[in-house]
Amino acid sequence: xxxxxxIKPGRLLQTIHDTAxxxxxxxxxxxxxxxxxxxxxxxxxxxKGMRDWFAKEVVSLGCELKIDELGNMFAIYPGQDMSxxxxxxxxxxDSQPTGGRYDGPLGVLAGLEILRTIKENGYVPNYPIALxxxxxxxxxxxxxxxxxxxxxxxxxxxxxxxxxxxxxxxPPRTVLGELERIGYKGEVECSHKTNPIACHFEIxxxxxxxxxxxxxxIGVVQGIQSFNWQEIIVRGEAKHTETSxxxxxxxxxxxxxxxxxxxxxxxxxYGGLCSTGYLDVEPHVFNVxxxxxxxxxxxxxxxxxxxxxMLAEIRETFDAIxxxxxxxxxxxxxxxEYIPVFESPPTHFHPECIETVRNAAIEVVGxxxxxxxxxRAGHDSKETSSIVPTSMVFIPCKDGVSHAPTxxxxxxxVEDGFKVLMNAVLGYDLLRKEKA
Amino acid sequence: xxxxxxIKPGRLLQTIHDTAxxxxxxxxxxxxxxxxxxxxxxxxxxxKGMRDWFAKEVVSLGCELKIDELGNMFAIYPGQDMSxxxxxxxxxxDSQPTGGRYDGPLGVLAGLEILRTIKENGYVPNYPIALxxxxxxxxxxxxxxxxxxxxxxxxxxxxxxxxxxxxxxxPPRTVLGELERIGYKGEVECSHKTNPIACHFEIxxxxxxxxxxxxxxIGVVQGIQSFNWQEIIVRGEAKHTETSxxxxxxxxxxxxxxxxxxxxxxxxxYGGLCSTGYLDVEPHVFNVxxxxxxxxxxxxxxxxxxxxxMLAEIRETFDAIxxxxxxxxxxxxxxxEYIPVFESPPTHFHPECIETVRNAAIEVVGxxxxxxxxxRAGHDSKETSSIVPTSMVFIPCKDGVSHAPTxxxxxxxVEDGFKVLMNAVLGYDLLRKEKA
Numbered sequence: 050x051x052x053x054x055x056i057k058p059g060r061l062l063q064t065i066h067d068t069a070x071x072x073x074x075x076x077x078x079x080x081x082x083x084x085x086x087x088x089x090x091x092x093x094x095x096x097k098g099m100r101d102w103f104a105k106e107v108v109s110l111g112c113e114l115k116i117d118e119l120g121n122m123f124a125i126y127p128g129q130d131m132s133x134x135x136x137x138x139x140x141x142x143d144s145q146p147t148g149g150r151y152d153g154p155l156g157v158l159a160g161l162e163i164l165r166t167i168k169e170n171g172y173v174p175n176y177p178i179a180l181x182x183x184x185x186x187x188x189x190x191x192x193x194x195x196x197x198x199x200x201x202x203x204x205x206x207x208x209x210x211x212x213x214x215x216x217x218x219x220p221p222r223t224v225l226g227e228l229e230r231i232g233y234k235g236e237v238e239c240s241h242k243t244n245p246i247a248c249h250f251e252i253x254x255x256x257x258x259x260x261x262x263x264x265x266x267i268g269v270v271q272g273i274q275s276f277n278w279q280e281i282i283v284r285g286e287a288k289h290t291e292t293s294x295x296x297x298x299x300x301x302x303x304x305x306x307x308x309x310x311x312x313x314x315x316x317x318x319y320g321g322l323c324s325t326g327y328l329d330v331e332p333h334v335f336n337v338x339x340x341x342x343x344x345x346x347x348x349x350x351x352x353x354x355x356x357x358x359m360l361a362e363i364r365e366t367f368d369a370i371x372x373x374x375x376x377x378x379x380x381x382x383x384x385x386e387y388i389p390v391f392e393s394p395p396t397h398f399h400p401e402c403i404e405t406v407r408n409a410a411i412e413v414v415g416x417x418x419x420x421x422x423x424x425r426a427g428h429d430s431k432e433t434s435s436i437v438p439t440s441m442v443f444i445p446c447k448d449g450v451s452h453a454p455t456x457x458x459x460x461x462x463v464e465d466g467f468k469v470l471m472n473a474v475l476g477y478d479l480l481r482k483e484k485a
Numbered sequence: 486x487x488x489x490x491x492i493k494p495g496r497l498l499q500t501i502h503d504t505a506x507x508x509x510x511x512x513x514x515x516x517x518x519x520x521x522x523x524x525x526x527x528x529x530x531x532x533k534g535m536r537d538w539f540a541k542e543v544v545s546l547g548c549e550l551k552i553d554e555l556g557n558m559f560a561i562y563p564g565q566d567m568s569x570x571x572x573x574x575x576x577x578x579d580s581q582p583t584g585g586r587y588d589g590p591l592g593v594l595a596g597l598e599i600l601r602t603i604k605e606n607g608y609v610p611n612y613p614i615a616l617x618x619x620x621x622x623x624x625x626x627x628x629x630x631x632x633x634x635x636x637x638x639x640x641x642x643x644x645x646x647x648x649x650x651x652x653x654x655x656p657p658r659t660v661l662g663e664l665e666r667i668g669y670k671g672e673v674e675c676s677h678k679t680n681p682i683a684c685h686f687e688i689x690x691x692x693x694x695x696x697x698x699x700x701x702x703i704g705v706v707q708g709i710q711s712f713n714w715q716e717i718i719v720r721g722e723a724k725h726t727e728t729s730x731x732x733x734x735x736x737x738x739x740x741x742x743x744x745x746x747x748x749x750x751x752x753x754x755y756g757g758l759c760s761t762g763y764l765d766v767e768p769h770v771f772n773v774x775x776x777x778x779x780x781x782x783x784x785x786x787x788x789x790x791x792x793x794x795m796l797a798e799i800r801e802t803f804d805a806i807x808x809x810x811x812x813x814x815x816x817x818x819x820x821x822e823y824i825p826v827f828e829s830p831p832t833h834f835h836p837e838c839i840e841t842v843r844n845a846a847i848e849v850v851g852x853x854x855x856x857x858x859x860x861r862a863g864h865d866s867k868e869t870s871s872i873v874p875t876s877m878v879f880i881p882c883k884d885g886v887s888h889a890p891t892x893x894x895x896x897x898x899v900e901d902g903f904k905v906l907m908n909a910v911l912g913y914d915l916l917r918k919e920k921a
Contacts, residue, residue: 292862293758294885302761309738313739332582335762336630337581337888453722
């Protein structure tokens with residue numbers, strides 16, 4: 050029985066640190082050599098290095114490695130019934146440009162640690178296990194988050210995704226070009242239909258402070274809140290900063306600044322989130338009043354109807370700011386355009402998978418130490434959830450910090466999370482057998 | 486006597502339009518083919534084309550062409566006393582990235598029209614005339630405004646200026662590299678000591694609506710107001726936009742947005758100018774709260790002491806915004822850094838040159854149609870003024886618009902301005918002789 054499997058304490062964390070240091074460690078923030086962040090942009094050289102390492106590792110464990118057309122890597126570990134659809138466990142190995150060591154890699158490497166553990170213990174699951182590295186989950190280098198898993202699930206199209214251009218290279222590079230360059234455009238069709246999994250489990254740091262604040266050890270993830278990404282373009286009039294009187298300007302940056310502040314206030318008012326991550330100014334010259342400003346608006350709410358209300362109020366408010374111009378007596382109205390980028394309805398994970406995670410968590414840390422959580426950010430599990438039963442395991446991270454070099458979970462938190470994930474994956478394997 | 490010289494009406498404007506259309510016309514805004522803006526970035530291909538045309542033109546008029554190490558072009562038109570230091574007239578042929586046809590080219594081409602006119606009329610001035618095209622006046626491609634004239638005057642150093650990197654190329658290019666690439670790194674030393682002029686006259690569009698509002702035709706420029714350029718860096722903390730509660734963030738963009746708005750308000754309050762032309766966000770990702778924002782702050786005032794007060798209040802206000810963080814109950818203070826970029830004390834033009842311009846203007850448009858003006862923006866005349874007697878002629882431009890494609894002066898305004906400039910240059914030539 051899997052609950053008696055002997056684990057190697059500390060090995061998973063060692064693997065996280067070793068691979069971080071070999072492939073993308075950057076942004077030293079502490080004295081210890083493990084105290085740095087990570088820059089491992091999807092399909093970049095560091096990502097290729099990490100992928101090569103991962104491929105070698107899973108093959109040495111006896112996995113069959115399938116690489117699909119989007120670079121998603123499926124390592125199939127043998128089960129007793131080799132004809133069955135595998136049990137899925139995965140996450141992503143890419144990071145944010147100034148990211149941390151845990152967001153993504155923890156999920157894939159915890160899956161790897163499961164395979165190492167069952168191999169060492171001579172435990173053979175009923176069904177094969179697919180350990181998956183999904184491509185470009187972050188959407189940081191290529192602004193299409195959940196890139197690999199969304200093509201696999203069918204929510205985006207391969208042809209569109211191949212053309213997406215990187216925002217971190219000059220000149221930009223395409224997804225297709227970079228897949229080919231690093232040798233990870235595989236032969237396997239990227240589709241849940243021809244390359245199926247039976248379910249998907251994923252462990253991730255919480256990226257929020259709620260577990261830590263509540264003093265809990267494991268989050269049992271119920272689903273993902275709804276969110277909306279849009280790009281706002283404000284258009285005014287370029288004039289000389291040094292000669293144009295302050296009245297009668299149509300300063301696009303001034304209007305955009307007001308919108309960024311107001312968006313934030315509306316997020317707070319509704320108990321949701323509203324944030325701007327980038328803002329670009331044209332013509333970007335010291336002494337020219339900006340005539341065009343483009344900025345991102347990332348809006349979240351646990352409740353779908355509250356998200357709708359927030360978005361309506363944001364639009365009304367931004368329209369009013371633009372119409373008012375600079376607000377002086379000679380105000381010139383500005384124009385504002387709203388470009389949809391990405392929208393996600395709420396995701397509800399599968400009751401059986403949630404229950405499997407809950408039972409595993411109770412076993413490892415006890416009932417008092419677990420908490421039901423609705424995830425705020427997108428994860429590959431959002432995409433798999435639209436196709437197969439899915440749930441996630443969250444562990445606390447220090448101060449809720451993520452997408453930053455100082456992202457940190459303690460060795461104990463990492464080990465607790467790994468145990469819960471392993472018990473969930475192997476527990477679900479048993480459940481599948483029982484129901485078969 | 487030069488006041489009886491026959492001019493060719495319309496030829497100067499035709500030259501402005503022809504050269505705009507050959508070298509950088511862009512951004513069509515009206516029906517007529519002359520109704521476009523101009524993109525002629527300093528030391529770029531369009532600038533090289535314009536320089537080559539200008540070189541050919543001045544040589545065909547009988548000028549000796551001297552090109553200095555910074556690409557400044559001195560076309561020396563012969564006078565009766567060829568051993569004398571030439572009378573200077575000049576401006577710049579480069580433009581803003583989304584600039585207009587008049588800012589800069591009007592000044593150089595009006596000088597060219599003087600040379601054409603005196604040659605056609607067989608008029609020989611007492612002293613040689615140096616018609617000058619100063620390199621990168623705009624500071625748009627290379628963020629060092631008055632680049633060529635400032636090295637000539639000695640207020641900046643050649644070695645430093647050569648290293649300045651372009652902000653409009655990826656990857657950036659240096660001044661030295663581009664001078665060499667387009668073949669305009671000349672042999673002549675860039676120095677007022679070894680390549681002197683006796684004075685400097687410059688015609689320019691006003692770039693402000695004051696002449697137009699007052700119904701005047703010519704501005705007699707008394708000097709240039711004092712200004713200060715600085716770069717502000719706000720540092721907060723990067724976190725995930727989708728998982729970090731709105732309270733307890735240290736959003737650098739939110740603080741910077743408040744500063745941009747407050748800076749503007751302080752500008753209005755003091756009757757000065759305070760503007761932000763660019764703003765850059767790090768790490769510039771959709772779902773990461775910006776941890777660093779850098780923005781420009783361009784602050785002007787006619788009165789030096791008011792400028793000092795404005796700058797002090799701006800600093801106090803920005804410090805307070807940063808200290809307050811996001812203003813919520815869990816506010817985390819941000820840091821703010823002030824980086825000096827460029828500062829200019831007020832420039833007072835030379836009484837004799839101002840008087841020469843005034844007399845010429847009275848002659849051409851009558852005493853009621855002229856207005857004393859203090860320029861707001863930097864001009865190459867600011868640099869020459871620190872070395873030799875200098876003044877400028879301003880003509881009105883529609884709605885005060887400049888640094889934008891719709892920049893426009895009427896044919897009559899261009900012709901009036903040219904006549905005033907010619908009379909001033911040739912009048913000063915007489916004055917020099919009288920005083921000799």
